[in-house]
Every structure is written in C-alpha cells, then in structure tokens.
Amino acid sequence: MPQNTNTATNFTTEWKLETYLYTGFDDPQLKSDLEEVQRLTADIEKRFKGILSKGEVKTLVEYFELDGRLSYLTDKIYIYHYLLKSKYNKDTKIQKHYAEVEAKFTDIQNQLAFTSQEFKAIGYERLLELAKDQSLEPHANYLVQTAHNIQYLLSEEAEKVANIKDFAGFSVVNTLRSKFTSAFKFEITIDGKTETKTEEEVRSLRMDPREKVRKAAFESLYKVYNDPQVQTVLGSLYKSVIRNSTGMIKLRGLKGVMSSRNISEEQEDEVVDLLLKVVKDNYSLIHRYLKLKARAVGKDKLNYYDRFAPITQNKKEIPYDYAANLFLETIAGFDQEFADYSRDLLTGGRIDVYPREGKIGGAYANYSKGVPSTVFLNYTGTMNDVTTLAHELGHATHGYFSQDQEHTVYDTGFSLAETASVFNETLFSESFIQTLDNPKDKVAFLEEQISAIFSTIFRQIMYTLFEKQVHQSIFEGKDLDAREFTEIWTKCEAELYGGNLVYPDNYVSPVWAMIPHFFRPFYCYSYAFGNILSFSLYQKYKQQGQAFVDDYKDILRSGGSLPPKDLLAKYDIDITKPEFFEGGLKVLEGMLDQFEESIQEIT
Numbered sequence: 001m002p003q004n005t006n007t008a009t010n011f012t013t014e015w016k017l018e019t020y021l022y023t024g025f026d027d028p029q030l031k032s033d034l035e036e037v038q039r040l041t042a043d044i045e046k047r048f049k050g051i052l053s054k055g056e057v058k059t060l061v062e063y064f065e066l067d068g069r070l071s072y073l074t075d076k077i078y079i080y081h082y083l084l085k086s087k088y089n090k091d092t093k094i095q096k097h098y099a100e101v102e103a104k105f106t107d108i109q110n111q112l113a114f115t116s117q118e119f120k121a122i123g124y125e126r127l128l129e130l131a132k133d134q135s136l137e138p139h140a141n142y143l144v145q146t147a148h149n150i151q152y153l154l155s156e157e158a159e160k161v162a163n164i165k166d167f168a169g170f171s172v173v174n175t176l177r178s179k180f181t182s183a184f185k186f187e188i189t190i191d192g193k194t195e196t197k198t199e200e201e202v203r204s205l206r207m208d209p210r211e212k213v214r215k216a217a218f219e220s221l222y223k224v225y226n227d228p229q230v231q232t233v234l235g236s237l238y239k240s241v242i243r244n245s246t247g248m249i250k251l252r253g254l255k256g257v258m259s260s261r262n263i264s265e266e267q268e269d270e271v272v273d274l275l276l277k278v279v280k281d282n283y284s285l286i287h288r289y290l291k292l293k294a295r296a297v298g299k300d301k302l303n304y305y306d307r308f309a310p311i312t313q314n315k316k317e318i319p320y321d322y323a324a325n326l327f328l329e330t331i332a333g334f335d336q337e338f339a340d341y342s343r344d345l346l347t348g349g350r351i352d353v354y355p356r357e358g359k360i361g362g363a364y365a366n367y368s369k370g371v372p373s374t375v376f377l378n379y380t381g382t383m384n385d386v387t388t389l390a391h392e393l394g395h396a397t398h399g400y401f402s403q404d405q406e407h408t409v410y411d412t413g414f415s416l417a418e419t420a421s422v423f424n425e426t427l428f429s430e431s432f433i434q435t436l437d438n439p440k441d442k443v444a445f446l447e448e449q450i451s452a453i454f455s456t457i458f459r460q461i462m463y464t465l466f467e468k469q470v471h472q473s474i475f476e477g478k479d480l481d482a483r484e485f486t487e488i489w490t491k492c493e494a495e496l497y498g499g500n501l502v503y504p505d506n507y508v509s510p511v512w513a514m515i516p517h518f519f520r521p522f523y524c525y526s527y528a529f530g531n532i533l534s535f536s537l538y539q540k541y542k543q544q545g546q547a548f549v550d551d552y553k554d555i556l557r558s559g560g561s562l563p564p565k566d567l568l569a570k571y572d573i574d575i576t577k578p579e580f581f582e583g584g585l586k587v588l589e590g591m592l593d594q595f596e597e598s599i600q601e602i603t
Ligand SMILES: [Zn+2]
Pocket: 391, 395, 418, 421
C-alpha cells in the first residue's frame, strides 16, 4: 500500500450529477435553460443576420458574448444527457430524451448556419485585422483560422447541397458499413468444436493465453473479411468515401488529399509529412519490440497471431482505492494544483467508476467551457484499468486548465487533446511499476504499455500511409478495387513488421476493411502526434524538473488559443524539426530498454 496516508480515501464512485448539472429531466433549471437556448438562438439570428458581415468590432464582441452563453448552455444540457445515456444505455426514457435534445440542437445549428457565410463576407484581410484588435484578442485564433479557411467555403447554396449530399450519401454509407459488418457471424473451431461468435468476442480471443485459440481467432476474422462478396461491398463503400473526400477537396480548391484534416487540426502539411516520415524511419523500434516479445513468450519468432499473446497468466487485481491513492501520491509529487484538482474529481462525485448492467463499455473524460469535467470508467482492477484512470484524469485536468480560454478557442484539435492524458499515464506508469515486486508482473505491465504505444504511434501512422496512398491514387483519377486495397495494405503492413512475424504462405491481409476510422479520412495520425508530443514534454520534465511544470501548465491553459506549432514554439519546442519527433520516440526506446532488462530477469 502507499506509504503516505495523508491522501484522501473517501473516494466517490458514482457521479453526483445533481450537484453540478441537473437533478433530473424535470429539474426546473433544465426547462429554463432550454428556453434560454431558444431565446438566444432567435436573438442571434435577429440581431446579427446581415449585420455580422460588416465586420465591426463592437458587433463581433456582442456576438461572441451571446454565442458563448449559448454554447455553454447547449454543452451543459447535451453533456447531462450524454452522461446519462452512457450510464443507462438500455433505459428507453433516457434514450428518447437524448434523441430529442440532439434533434433540437441540430435545428439550432441549421438556424445559425448563416454565420459562416457572414464571416466569409467579412473577408480575409478584415478578419486578420479584427484578430489584432484588443477587445477581440481572446478570440484571436478563431478569427485567424476563419480568415484562412473562408477561401475554401463554397457559396451558401453549394454548402447546402453539400450538406444534403452528406446526409443522403456519406452518412448512409457510414451507417450501411456499420449495419453490414455488425451482422457478421464469426465461426471459430477449437478442439474440434465449432462456435459462432460476434466480432467483439473473436477480437478478444486474439489475446487468449492458448496459442491455438489465438490462431483460430485470427483465421476466423480473416475468413469473413476476405470473403469475395464482403470485399466487394466494403471496397465499394470505402471507395465512395474516398471519392467524396477527394471530390470535395478539388471543389474547395484545397492543396492535397490530407489538407482538409490538416486544416481542422491546425497543422501544416509539412509537419504532418515529417511526422509520417520520422515514424516510418523508426520502424526498427517495433521490430526490436517484436523480437523481445518473442523472447518473453519463449519463441524464436512470433507468429502473426501472437501479436497480442499475453506474457503472464496470473491476473493481478488492483483495488480502486489503492490505485486512486497511489495516483494522488504520484501527482502530488509532480504538482500540487494537479493533485488538488484530481482529488476534487476523485472525491466529488465526478467519476463513475465501476461497470454495471446497461452501462456502455470503454472510458472517457468529458470537459467543456464552463462545465465541470467528468470521468467515465469501467474499472475492473486490471493493470490497464489503472493506467486508464490516470489517462482520463489527465483529460479532465486539461479541460480544467483550459477554462481560462473563451469558448471559441477552448477546445484543442485532436493533435493536442492527448497531451495531459498521455503525460499523466507516463508519469503514473513509472511509479506504478515500482510497486510491482513480481518480475513477471513487471514484464507483463511493460509489455501492455509498449504494445499500446505501438498501436497508437506506429500502427496509426501505417494506417495514415495506407490512406494517403489510396486517396492519392483516386485523387489522380485511378480506379481502385478491394483487391488493390488489400494488396496495398498487405505491403504497408509488411513494411511495418519488417519480417519479424511468421505468416502463412500467400498471406494477404484484409484488415483495411475492419477499420471504421477510415470512414473519417486521416483521423488516425493525430493520435500519433499527441503521443509523441506528450513523450517530448515528458523528456523535458525529466531534464528540467520543477522548472518545466509551469511551462507545462501554461501549455494546458492555452487550450486551442494557438495552433500547435505556434503554441509549442513559445516553449522552445519546434515541431517542424525531425529532432522533435525523434526525441519523443526516445521515451519509447527507454521503455524498450527496461522491457529487455526485465525479460532477462524472467528468462
Ligand atoms: Zn485519450
């Protein structure tokens, strides 16, 4: 147990939403908030339609004020419904309330859609001038980004057509994909006994301690996804997504296939290309990991189905109070403000800890301008759950520090969103591993950590390289079918693993077809960027100690008030240089060293 007994132990394990959101759907406050939302929407439309475009400072200040109040109320209401829905996912009354709120807010969005065109009419030069005005300074980055992006905005009519086409085409394709694949049945034969399973179930069997089960699970997945008919359908759907994306990119006059995503991430194309290059140049790290893992499980070379093989059979269970206390102790060693806020979360009914019937799976943190952060877990006491706790507390804390920012620049892109979460996780993992005295547990914990990092950094980059290749081909007018997607994928994957896995003869990988993220083009690289950034910051902390903590808090306080490149440059971090990405990967290398040492202890 942790030595320090001064830390809090009166942890709450369920949300007390009534203390910071609403007491229920019949809360008079909820009713009056909903009324105010309607009033504000009408007010904004009445006061600013045809007026905002004049680009006057005073008008914009007033607009941002009303818009800020509206966005606070809609977020608060939406979050309340969302939290309840994830906790009571089978409650039809809650589902209905949620759907109604969603529909209401979509209407509001449409009613206020005119504002984009008004900003376009203000024009590039004037928007940049406004960004420099003192009274609009808190919204500066919003104005600058808008100035850069209005050139890609089509006419109001064309944007409406695009919306209708999205609704009628793109979103149907998305739904169709998920309906089509969720109906799949996976047959798996173990010891002569054949069973039918869902995709979720087969996927988790890939981590089974028995080799034959892992092999059967992979074979079952591949059999379904390699089926010619399945390939034809998923290939056609995917092609339609790519055509939609590349077509809109041409129509909007954007530079390259990734531009649309890079703009929403506020990342320069060159920086993203550099990220892709440096990670690819360091594929040798994953090769080293695969060799070490083979040793840890007593093999010369891993089979392709051994990638998720567990290192140890014994399941160590970590009580929640123990994990929470140890986390508080660790974070207090880092910074008192972090510790105080984490304690607030842990003791103030802001975390929903345990799984229950009807609760959705996974974990998340919710934060928004003006709304207290909340955390959602499904804690069962695994080592992975322990680091997830630290991760989500990191998100929530980032949300708390960014409260200094206005609503227009409160949120960061995905590239910065993982900063505090991964930092927390890395910090906590280091102290958690000290508490493991069984060397096998140590190896297993490190392996879990490293394997997750490889998925986040290396696999996501490989995904992006695949996407880039297929989008580029179609952008240039080539026609690709499922067979060609599979060919390209198999080649990208072979590069990633570099001959460190044993495959069956004539192996082809249909895995591209299993990845729903590809229906949101180029979404994957931001995870890799975020992880590398966190590691770089962690390196700095190790080098500079306490001197770094204030800079780090400033970065979190900045929210989305600057693009990543400019924000980090203020703290001598140059993301346009390969050294930045290479430095981040050094943390991973250190973990691999530690992994190698620990394996020596058990073999
Ligand atoms: Zn996260």
